[in-house]
Amino acid sequence: MTELNIGERRKRQLEESVDVHFKNIRKSFGDVEVLKGIDLSIRRGEFFSLLGPSGCGKTTLLRILAGFEFQDSGEVLLRGAEVSKLPPNQRSVNTVFQNYALFPHMTVYDNVAFGLRMRKVASSELKTRVMQALETVEIGQFAARKPAQLSGGQRQRVALARAIVNEPQVLLLDEPLSALDRKLRVNLQVELMRLQARLGLTFIFVTHDQEEALTMSDRMAVMNKGVIEQLGGVQDMYERPSNAYVAQFLGSSNLLEGTVSAAGQVKTQLGELEVRDPLPAIGQEVMLSIRPEKIQLMREACASNCVSVSVTDDIYQGATGAYRARTSTGIELEINTMNTGVTHTDYNIGDTLHAHLPSELIVVLGSGSRLQEVVALEGLA
């Protein structure tokens, strides 16, 4: 009896820490099924990213949460309460739109005050809260301007202020930085993270930019063709992708097909490789992944997991450099190096070198790896 009570309480605590819960969400537009049964919980106060290529369904999922689209089946819970049937104006979430969607006929002040006015907030409180929100995003001096008189970055701040002034339970951000140039985007990324930490709001951030997602989020979900490929903390997902799609979408990866030949040994096109990751039974086919920056190039031979290669391409990228190197069996490896010396060019095209693939850095991908999709992804790049 007591045990049951403890179990109940624990379950309740878990539920309370969940802000948004998608239960088996399905959605089709005409014949195209854009969401194929999404199950996802987003924790209170976390910075969560939905990452995926365009058309993967991430924006649709966000729009279902905001109330702009209705799912064909499944439930959306906001702090435990079913909101599926509610129109957008009755949901305690606010959206920062991709192209800001500021009201062009209103001043910055009136834009930000809009939500509070609709909720009939008393005028004295309204003024304080609007000014506070404008100060938070550092655009207090533009209160009297129209959106057309602002730069892209300033409009982005207005859009942000207009959403956070309402103190929503969840803030939805639909690729809010994609229209800005790179420098500004990086600055705003940092500001968004600080803002989120200060306000303690749950942020759900939709993006197709893996770097942006990795930089900003606590956790993220990589989506592809209406399903979630992997869900987890950002470091986990980068270091331990569960399948080839995620490995390729989050940065680049060297993928190797092989067969388990002995305990901790995989026979690949590169030859026998030692692997620390748990492996399936001997004789099974597996796919291995190793990040380009984890491979070490060297002139002298190494002890284990060493492959002899010749350099085919030398790509200078400023802070980093990339080499393409080919093995005698014709397999091409991508290897990244940091430009820490006087110049990055340690090796020349045609050099015969040794590539060391540390056994502890090789990831065994799950059975869910689909080669076809990897090929498709490479076709896009």
Next chain:
Amino acid sequence: MTPLELLEAWSGVLIVLIGLFAIWYFALRRFQVRKASKRLSLTAFLAFGFLYLPIIVVAIFSFNNSRFRLDWVGFTWKWYAKIFGDESVEGGLEGAQLLLATQNTLVLAVISTIIATLLGALLGYGLHRYRFPGSKLTAWLMYIPVVTPDIVMAISLLLLYQVLRVVSPIFEPGLPAMVIAHVTFQIAFVAIVVRSRLATLDPALEEAARDLYAGPLDTMRFVVLPLMLPGVMAGALLAFTLSIDDFVISFFTSGPTSQTLPILIYASVKRGITPDINALSTIIVAITIIGVFISQILQRNQKA
């Protein structure tokens, strides 16, 4: 013919040509046209001149101090004075007739414009906002009144009214029937202008309003209406000028006491053109041009 007589006979033509070249000359100076494009600009100017010449001639002769002659006698405001009620000026239209026709024209234009603007704005918004079975067909049908020749529209309405007369006396020839007739062709113009205005707006604006706790009515009131208002006003002005201008459809649906200005002018022209008709036409053209001009400005401002 003595040279003096010849000059007198050609004086009207000369005045028109001098006027045209004066405008061209000042336009060239104002816009600092390069030498090479001067000849081109002259061609363009002559083409436009050809289009507007009839109107310019009417405007010039409305200031001619002569009852019958088509040559220049002297400048006068008296035909305008007559239109605005100066009984002492001899010749031309009867004052009472003119007053009634003006009144009819304005009543018809104002009422039909109000109705057409309301309905046309709703139609434009509906077609923009919703996809329903037949919405494409409706959008396409909207252009039919725009391209149908006035005379076909007029005869169709005349026939329809004869049929509907049994139902209500509203369809007897007269002002109410004319209002309905005008509304039928005005709606399309209003809807087209409103729709093109809405097409320039970000569809996310309505979503943003809903997201910020506005219900459907508040979204309409605080976001959609203010943003489509320039389009609605432009459409209304266009509808108003179309109604003021219209002769054919009014002619076929009017009754004995519902003569409008265009009908009155047509009727009196048969007895010879009098200078006060020139003055009246000039005023109508001026009102139309101002209306179209404001309509254009409203449509241009919406982009900012």
